[in-house]
Amino acid sequence: MIPSEARITIISGSGISKASGIPTFRGKDGLWKNYDFMELATPKAFRTNPQLVWEWYYWRLGLISQTNPNKAHLALKSLEDAEYDIVILTQNVDNLHERAGSSRVYHLHGEIYKRRCIQCNDVSYWDASADFENPIVPKCTKCDSMLRPSVVWFNETLDPNIVEKSYSRLQETDLLLIVGTSGLVYPVANFPFIAKQENRQIEIIEFNIESTPLSSMANKTVLGPVEDTLPKFVFEIIKDS
Ligand SMILES: [Zn+2]
Numbered sequence: 001m002i003p004s005e006a007r008i009t010i011i012s013g014s015g016i017s018k019a020s021g022i023p024t025f026r027g028k029d030g031l032w033k034n035y036d037f038m039e040l041a042t043p044k045a046f047r048t049n050p051q052l053v054w055e056w057y058y059w060r061l062g063l064i065s066q067t068n069p070n071k072a073h074l075a076l077k078s079l080e081d082a083e084y085d086i087v088i089l090t091q092n093v094d095n096l097h098e099r100a101g102s103s104r105v106y107h108l109h110g111e112i113y114k115r116r117c118i119q120c121n122d123v124s125y126w127d128a129s130a131d132f133e134n135p136i137v138p139k140c141t142k143c144d145s146m147l148r149p150s151v152v153w154f155n156e157t158l159d160p161n162i163v164e165k166s167y168s169r170l171q172e173t174d175l176l177l178i179v180g181t182s183g184l185v186y187p188v189a190n191f192p193f194i195a196k197q198e199n200r201q202i203e204i205i206e207f208n209i210e211s212t213p214l215s216s217m218a219n220k221t222v223l224g225p226v227e228d229t230l231p232k233f234v235f236e237i238i239k240d241s
Pocket of ligand 1: 117118119120121122140141142143144145
């Protein structure tokens with residue numbers, strides 16, 4: 001039984017997007033035209049060849065725009081509909097949580113549907129009419145400099161405001177759901193510790209296809225595809241409320 005005033009925080013990772021058909025960019029999944037993910041998602045790659053990096057992002061945007069939120073995304077939205085206080089901290093750069101209808105989503109690694117000017121930092125949304133077949137390096141409408149994807153690349157730091165907001169939320173959370181993340185990447189690897197430090201009563205439940213380094217922090221780990229396990233769990237909460 002979860003009290004109706006419970007603050008519920010979700011950490012979501014690539015496992016929840018994978019169920020919608022988005023590649024996880026690990027192993028064979030990460031290859032595009034024989035380039036590895038790690039060779040493209042870096043500031044150096046963009047300095048060296050912005051056209052190539054944008055081609056890769058056009059390809060990914062094209063892929064993501066053909067996918068839909070799955071049962072796990074929709075389950076989180078139904079918790080919000082049942083008037084629970086929900087915040088989602090996601091490592092995913094896609095907008096599937098938003099498309100499912102979730103209203104409070106913090107994107108730790110940025111958002112692929114946003115672009116940022118390398119000169120004046122102006123952030124704008126992707127033009128919905130963009131031609132994914134003909135990639136060009138987009139230009140800032142304010143200063144004519146190059147735009148880059150507004151995501152966090154390897155060797156870059158996370159937006160400190162988002163990290164700060166995430167920490168505050170974790171410290172006041174009653175129930176933490178860790179969904180589809182390997183828990184290997186910082187700061188997410190630290191999140192359960194931060195949540196527990198100030199907050200000994202917190203309950204942590206993990207949903208993943210396999211155990212992770214975070215499993216030892218969780219009260220319970222539910223193994224299996226998150227698009228099956230999470231909706232079942234959410235349905236039980238809503239039924240009891
Ligand atoms: Zn600009």
